[in-house]
Amino acid sequence: MPRKSQIPIRKRAVVGVILRHNTFLTIRRSQQVVAPGKVCFPGGGIEHGESEQQALVREIREELGVTATAGQRLYETVTPWGTSVAWWHAHVEENAQFALQTAEVAETHWLAPQVLLRHPDLLTSNRDFLVAWGRSTFAIPGIAVPPDWDEISD
């Protein structure tokens, strides 16, 4: 997905990339939201007057019931449906206990990058994000691109 897009921006969203022991925190979206059952990162729409960091912390609190801190801004994409997505590294405490808002989030899983990339229910825009990471378009602090990445991302 190109970073500079001709697609008109209709909405802005923020996504949290949270790591633990070389795995990503992923959510399975509930059946009641857009893209039901898809697997992606926590996140959501940026409200009027909110910064990306504020939206990131609010969305993670609403969806997972934990307090996150924003790390660095990793990347930016525009989805084919016109949402500008800011991808942020984020942190939660090692022993944080999630309290899921089940109307939005059906379940959480810590997934290795290779598992996430090959996940049959992965949100397509997240595949683009992972492929861009594998091409070193940007780095994610604390995790290296797996050596077999090229073979599995073809």
Ligand SMILES: Nc1nc2c([nH]c(=O)n2[C@H]2C[C@H](O)[C@@H](COP(=O)(O)OP(=O)(O)OP(=O)(O)O)O2)c(=O)[nH]1
């Ligand atoms: N949550 C989330 N959204 C993503 C990811 N990747 C991606 O392209 N998006 C897009 C899908 C949506 O267009 C937008 C935000 O999605 P959303 O459905 O979770 O948020 P929303 O604004 O509809 O709902 P809300 O939580 O703000 O109420 O970002 C991802 O990994 N996680």
